[in-house]
Amino acid sequence: MSTISVAGTTVHYTTSGTGPGLVLVHGTSIGTQANFGHVVERFTDQRQVISPDYAGCGNSTIPPGDLTLDILVEQIAGTIRHAADGPVDLLGDSLGAVVAAATAARYPSLVRRLVLVAG
Template identity: 65%
Template sequence: MRVVSAEGTTVSYRRAGEGPGLVLLHGTNSDGQSGFGHLVDRFTDRRTVITPDYAGAGQSTIPDGPLSLDVLVSQVAAVIDDAGGGPVDLLGTSLGAVVSAATAAAHPEMIRRLILVAGWVSSDDARHRLVFETWKRLQALDPELSTRFGLSLALSPDFLAGLGPGQVGQLTARRFPAATDRRIDLGLRIDISGLLPKITAPTLVIGLSRDQLVPPYHARALHAAISGSRYEEIDSGHAVQVERPDELIRLARAFFHEQG
């Protein structure tokens, strides 16, 4: 575990493997290890894999007051710089996709290739606000109910139905990182529409066809707003690292290993 300072915070991150840098950015209610720990070895044959924990996740600290996207971008940029500098490949899921897009826009010199999985452009649409406001209220009132609510949206119905009671119990008993409520709140205040035209890195946008937390119309809007980007869709719920890891790895490796 390594630690770097940024914006008055400390940011923890892990690195494994050898080769050009690959940064993996987690979502709202996970950290680098829980989001990607089981996938790191799938990249280390050709990459130095860097998995940060941002803003209250892992051992990273979070500033007082409402969390801003700028703080998360600064944390990611500090990790990239500390780990050897860019350009790196960058893959983010969910809120991590939003942070990845904003980082690529703010620091184009740091990013070689970019993959955005289940991200979104703006939090303004009525469905997104309904889901995230409900999630935020449940997190404040009863974290266990919040976990159950989030799980029911993060996994596709077929996949969730196929789990045994023991597996569901383990998932609902999981403790989420500190300050999850503040990252949920940030999820209600996203608007990166002005940043997306600034992205110059080759970009692959991945939507998840069974995603009920961030439905794929959001990913298609990201794709439409990023000039020259490609679009792929995986038949998965939001937690694609759990449901369809092989397909995610296949698309990521093929895209990152392209020349140019």
């Protein structure tokens, strides 16, 4: 597991596989392992799968004050910059779909494709 500091928080994430980046952005109150752990291995033969836990999930910390969409976007963008070599495919589920869409809107150079599920 890797760690970065972003927006006053510590973000933990895992990577596995090789190839173009695929970032999995999880839903509310559920970490990336619980949300996507059962499908990660289906992609690792052709993709570098990057699975961050944003604020309050897994071992990622919650910032002081309000937890905002802006903070979650910065956490995902920071993870992409730290873990990927170039633009990624960004898949978000539930709240993760909102975070993924906002990340793509704010940082289009980081995102190659956007997949939104149950937003």
